[in-house]
Amino acid sequence: MTHLIDQLSEALAIAASDDVDQPEHARAFSQWMGFRHHGNITILAGLGDAAMAPNGAVRESKHAAVLGYACHLDPGFQAAFVDALNWLQQRSFFVPGRPLAFEVDGIALLGVALGISKLPAAKAKESASWLRNLLAKQPAPGSPGDWNDALIASASELVGQSMSTMTADLRTALAERLGTPASEEDKEAAWTLIAERRGRNDGMTRAATQQIALHFLLKNSTSIRPGAIMVEQVVNLLEGLSAGLRHWTWEDKPRTPNSAIARWQIENEYHVQNLLWAVLAPVFTDIDDEEWLKSLGHHKPRADFAVPSLDLIIEAKFLRAGKTAFSKVIEEVAADASTYLQELSPYRHIVVVIWDDIARTEDHSELRKGLLKIRGIRGAIIVPRPAKMGRAAC
Incomplete structure (x- = not known):
């Protein structure tokens, strides 16, 4: 069983590794998700620097998302994120006849929500209200929801609007990254999702999420289950x-009158x-x-x-x-x-x-x-x- 779990960890690490052929905001998400585990902001900082450059017609919503992920880890990106956020707020969304883009892009919406969570109180409150209104116009998710629906749900929860389409592996990973709650039911469901490699076709972002969720589960398991424990949990036990x-x-001195x-x-x-x-x-x-x-x-x-x-x-x-x-x-x-x-x-x-x-x-x-x-x-x-x-x- 240990061999199988080690192989699973290795497979997730490979699938979650940075891929320059992926969109910038997907790469930013994966780097942000893995930061607490790996502690390296170099790639995300580089993506953030690149996202500050575009202006005018070449500016895209994914640049704002990248800056949101970067801002969440490094306040040095806050001014650039606010500028990109102001640009986003001036745009129109869900326009009839125009293809949907940012408004249904879960990775982009989550990046912006994370950036908003790091802004000063007044700006954060106003921006969160704007994003809630945008998210409220979302088309109804499929049944069951897909990975993009789960990411949209996570963005919604960050701005105070609960949705039911969050996947257990994402909720568990966010418990590691943000300290948000994850129930025992979520943890059990996350174990199953990860062990069965469900979502492996969702690419780098889902792999990065499951890698961090697995780290959380091993570190915080309330019981040691034969066949499910990994060496990392033994280390955590002995570190105590x-x-x-x-x-x-x-x-x-003696604790009782009759003892030495x-x-x-x-x-x-x-x-x-x-x-x-x-x-x-x-x-x-x-x-x-x-x-x-x-x-x-x-x-x-x-x-x-x-x-x-x-x-x-x-x-x-x-x-x-x-x-x-x-x-x-x-x-x-x-x-x-x-x-x-x-x-x-x-x-x-x-x-x-x-x-x-x-x-x-x-x-x-x-x-x-x-x-x-x-x-x-x-x-x-x-x-x-x-x-x-x-x-x-x-």
Whole structure:
């Protein structure tokens, strides 16, 4: 199942990649949709710069849409978007005998709605009212509605006018991008849409939407379902270890008259493994501890934990004091990865969990970056020793 979900993620990433042969506003939508996940505005900024140039007869509604997407991420595009919006508001729409264009273009309408949402209050209120009036004149959507109908519905909701044709994958993606609500029913329906690759004929924009919706579902799933969980969710679970240690037993005095002072000390790698087992064993019924792997000559490697259903190995490390501790642990993990992920190994992914015994949190970012560069490492979780546990820094 993990292979299938990984293949699905890869297929969506390929289908969502920027395509210069697509209309500018479609490219802008896809870049905007993926921004929170990828954090790169370069292509969208370039599209925004290009959309500011046309004037007069060569100006098109798609230029205003591009600027709306750009404005939503970068206030530097706001003045250009307002100028394009004013131009749009002076035009006539739904004119008898004239082909429909902007007024039924879901990608363009959503881009303008997003731009409006970032304007100062007075201008935003006036512009939202104008767009609501325009959207109210929409032809009745088909049954069931198509992808364009879903995009129009999302634009309508942004300006306070609810429509019933929003697709579950789009609503879920917008929950990731905008923090808007997505019900459990929406999430379940989105899983089905994405898993069955429905909408794959809708091109780059639908793929970008489903890619972000899938990211949201994996990150925010309220339950871990066998066969549906991905490695990313395991990483999210383990990233909560530090927060979970808030109630870790570490007493200065007995809690009851009949008990002794208790302190659950973490002194070595075996203790870290015990902590991980307590977290993982109730979740993964197929987890194995101290899994023996395929022999390398006379060497028979042994992983800390293996989850066969996810093709995943989880390794625990204990980081002690010392100037070379960080480089040493990177070397150890690199060696582990080359051993555990050898040819014909049933495992494809490694998540490493490191207990930093003297809490050098200022160095964690660089350590994490170094670990994630190693082939096969899907997650690097660094847990600093809590301050209450009282280890003096070295």
